[in-house]
Amino acid sequence: MIQTRGSGILLHVTSLPSAYGVGDFGPSAYRFVEALAKARQHYWQILPINPTRVEHASSPYYSPSAFGMNTLLISPDLLVREGFLRRTDLEPVPEFPEGRVAYEAATWYKDRLFSVAYQRFLHSGPERRYEEFCDRSRWWLDDHALFVALKDHFHGQEWSRWPEEIRARQPEALDDMRRRLADEIRREKFLQYIAGRQWSALHQHCTDRGIQVIGDIPIYVAYDSVDLWQNPGIFKLDDDLRPTVIAGVPPDVFSETGQLWGNPVYNWPLLRERRYDWWVSRIARAGELYDLFRIDHFRAFADYYEIPAGDTTAERGTWVDGPGADFFEALARRFPCSAIVAEDLGANTPAVQGLLDRFGFPGMKILLFAFGEGLPKSAHIPHNYIPNLICYTGTHDNNTARGWFEEEASEEDKQRFFAYIGREVAASEVHRELILLAATSVARASIIPMQDVLGLGAEARMNYPSTSEGNWEWRMTPEEFADAPFDWLRGLTELSGRA
Template identity: 85%
Template sequence: MIQVRGSGILLHITSLPSEYGIGDFGPAAYRLVDALAQARQHYWQILPLNPTQTEYASSPYSSPSAFGMNTLLISPDILVRDGFLRRADLDPAPEFPERRTVYEAVAWYKDRIFSVAYERFLHSGPERGYEVFYDRNAWWLDDHALFVALKAHFRGQEWNRWPEEIRGRQPEALEDMRRRLADKIRKETFLQYLAARQWSALRRYCAGRGIQVIGDIPIYVAYDSVDVWQNPGIFKLDDNLRPTVVAGVPPDMFSKTGQLWGNPIYDWALLRDRGYDWWVNRIARAGELYDLFRIDHFRAFANYYEVPAGDTTAENGTWVDGPGTDFFEVLARRFPCFAIVAEDLGANTPAVQELLDRFGFPGMKILLFAFGAELPGSAHAPHNYVPNLICYTGTHDNNTARGWFEEEASEEDKQRFFAYIGREVAADEVHRELVRLAMTSVARASITPMQDLLGLGAAARMNYPSTTSGNWEWRMTPVEFAGAPLEWLRNLTVLSGRG
């Protein structure tokens, strides 16, 4: 449960300004924290910090590792400051686009400079920080680093296509590969150390300025991940270690054939017998990285939709009961103060609501969903809110506020919106009215995507669900960063009792 009335900004790390093609844990992140503190904000919400894969369109929700961090977020500037690189090592750098992340180019450039940092690390002698990090994280790090090295060794092939003895994790074969790939394994371990070192420092800086970080955990993992390769028994797989069923959502008003996500489904009965050990470890890891964390597609803990593997649409799936209260009672005993935010968008069933009420988890409301024909009774309309929730103008999966108004809202939606705020406004004013509605609502937390604070149009959208290209690329320019209306935000924060 969120106890303190406050507000914050949604902005993923990758969207920060940077001369290295992608936002990172470097100077711009610290300037953002200073800006949030100046504007009397309490929260900085980000997307998952897990590694991304170009094969999965660089989505942070389709990661090869539920426990590792995205090493592309390591700041070259901080590597120079901390002595892992020299300034000359950063040149020549490509001329990266200012507004978009081109992941392939970023990965190529950073791999080059990371290789230099790694070689310098190897010749610098023992480092206490690295040894402590390894000792504390070996329980997940050993297999994570091995998986990364094996993926490179087998030229990106899905783990199910590796040689049988490695695919099946025969101990002798794994030990042989650990010896053969020792250098690649240690390099990945070193990069994970750098990412953790920089993120921990940034977290401490946030805490020192009264900013809590809200993280994000995708409920499902990618099939081509260390998590499935390492733990095939906790997923519904056949004798060939292929999924028998996969995740998705059924047809609805937005998609006639539903959404076929393709993630493997957990064997919740087996996990229950094991005390949900894998999930306990995952929540513990999240607690190390974030102050609070949102669980994406929270509904699946109550009931989830599974589709037969091999289907090309989600039309023939079935609903299955999830682990429900038993799962969260185990977590509550293990983590008495764990702070979960439930992504409960879509059809909110009585079973989902029971979990929210029983464990005090705040849900989410989206203002862009409020102005349809059902406005008076809409759960997303501020007059229907309860305090224990987070109100957003929109999320990473929505259009921006201005983009919604200019491209998606019908004339009837616009008239209802005008009637609700009591006046007609131009497209370039819509975002401020929505932020004002969110901030003055009874919701204890109000989160505004940075795009909506800046009043940007649809070109600044972060993700188009069910599409596989052009997503996760938006970046804020230095000019936009410098021009953010912080004084207006601060005044509204104080006025609405959130500061």
Template identity: 80%
Template structure:
């Protein structure tokens, strides 16, 4: 449950301005935290910090490793500051574009400078902080580092295509590969150490300025991940370790054939027998990375949709009962549940609402969903809010507020919007009205995407669901950062009791 009335901004780390092709844990992140504090904001919400890969369109919701941090977010400038690199090591540098995350060029550049930093590290003698990190994080780090080294060794092949003795994790084969790939394993551990070092320092900076970080946990994991390879028994796989069913959602007004996500589905019976150990570890790791964390597609704990793995659409799936309260009762015995935010968008069934009410999880409401035909009774319109929720103008999966008004809202939607705010406004003012509605609502927490603070149009959208390419690339330019109306945001926070 969120106890303090406050507000914040949704901006993924990759969307920060940076000289090095992608937002990172460097100076711009620290400056962003400073302006959040000056604007009397209390939350910085980000997307999952997990590694991304080109095969999944660089989506942070389809990661090869659930417990780790994306090494592309390591700041070159901080590596220089901390003595891992010299200033000259940063050259030559590609001509990175402004306004978009250049994943391919960033990966090439980071690999070059990381190799330099690693070679230097190998010749500097023992590093107590590195050794301490490896000891503390070994429970997730060892498997991850081996997986990364194996991926490189087998030239990027999906783990299901690896030699049988490695694919099926035969102990002697794994011991042999650890020895053969020892340098690659150590290098990945070093990079995770750098990522942890930089993120932990940034988190401490946030805490000192009264900023809580809201993270994100995707409900499912990618098949081609260390999570499935190292834990096949907790997923619904056949004897060849291939998924028997895949995750998705059924057909609706937005998609005639539904959405076939393709992720493997958990074997909740097996997880229950193990005391949900893997999920307990996942929650514990999230508690290390974030102050609060949103669980994406929270509904799957109540019931989840499965599609036969051989199907090419989600039309012929089945709803299956999830672990429900039993999971959260087990979690509550291990750790407090107050850090969890439930992404309960879509069909909020009685079973989902029952979990929210029983355990006090705040849900989500999105203003862009509020102005349809059913406005008076809409769960997303502010007059129907309850305090224990987070109100958003929009999310990373939505258009921007201005983009919605210009490209998606019908004439009737616009009329209802005008009637609700009491006047007609131009497209360039819509974002301010929506932010005001969110800030003055009774919702204890209010989060505004940075694009809506800036009043940007559809070109600044972060993600188009079901569109495989061109997503996750938007980045705030230095000029946009400079002109962002943080004083206006501060005034709204103070006026609405959020400051």
């Protein structure tokens, strides 16, 4: 439960300004934290910082590792400061586009730098902190690093296509590959060490300034991941280790055929027998990285939609009971469940609401959803809020506030919006009116996407659900950062009692 009234900004790390094609844990991140503190903000919300792959559109919600970190977020500037690179090693820096993330080019460029840094690390002699990190993280790091090395060794092939003895994790075969790929494994462990060290320092910088980091846990994992390869029994797979059912959501007003996500579905009965050990480890890892964390598609803990593997649409799926309260009771024996934020958007069933009420999880409300025909009784309109929730203008899956007004809102929606705020405004003012509604609501936390703080249009949208092109690419330019209205935000934060 969020105990105190506060506010914050939603901005993924990749969206920070940087000279290297993608935002990272470097100087711009520290300047952003300073700007948050100056504006009296209490929260910085980010998207998952797990590894991404270009072949999966660099989606942070389709990661090959639920425990590893995205090494693309390592800052070259900090590698220079830490002595792993020289300033001359950075040259030549490609001319990366401003305002968009260049994932492929940034990956190529940073891989070259990482190889230089790794060689310098090898020649520097033993480092106690690295060895301590490897020992402390062995429970997830060993298999993660082996998986990364094997993926490269087998030219990116899906793990289900690896030789049978490797696919089935026969101990002798894995020991042999660990010997053959020892250098590649050590390189990945080094990069995970650096990523973890840089993130830990940035997180501490947030803590020192009274800012809590809200992370993000995707409910499902990718099939081609170390998690499936390591733990096939906790997913619904057949004898050939292929999914029997996959995740998605049924047809609705937004999609006639539903959404086919394609992720494997958990074998909850087996996990229940094991007292949810894999999930306990996952929550423990989240606790290492964040102060609070949003669990995406929270509804799946109450009931989830599974679709026969091989179907091309989500029309033939069925709803299946999830683990429910038993899961969170098991977690509560190990962790303070007060760190959890429930992404409860969509159809909020009595079972979902029961979990929220029983365990005190704050849910989410989206102002962009509030101005339809059912406005008076809408769960997303501020006069229906309860304190224990987080109010957003929108999330990474929505259009920006201005983009919504200019491209998606009907004339009737606009008139209801004007009536609610008491006056008509131009499209260029809509974002501030929505931020004002969020700030002055009774919700204990209001979180505003950085794009809405800046008043940007649809060109700054982060993600179009059910599409795979052009997502996760928006990046704040240095000029936008310099001109951001943090002083205005501070005044509103103080006025609304959120400072």
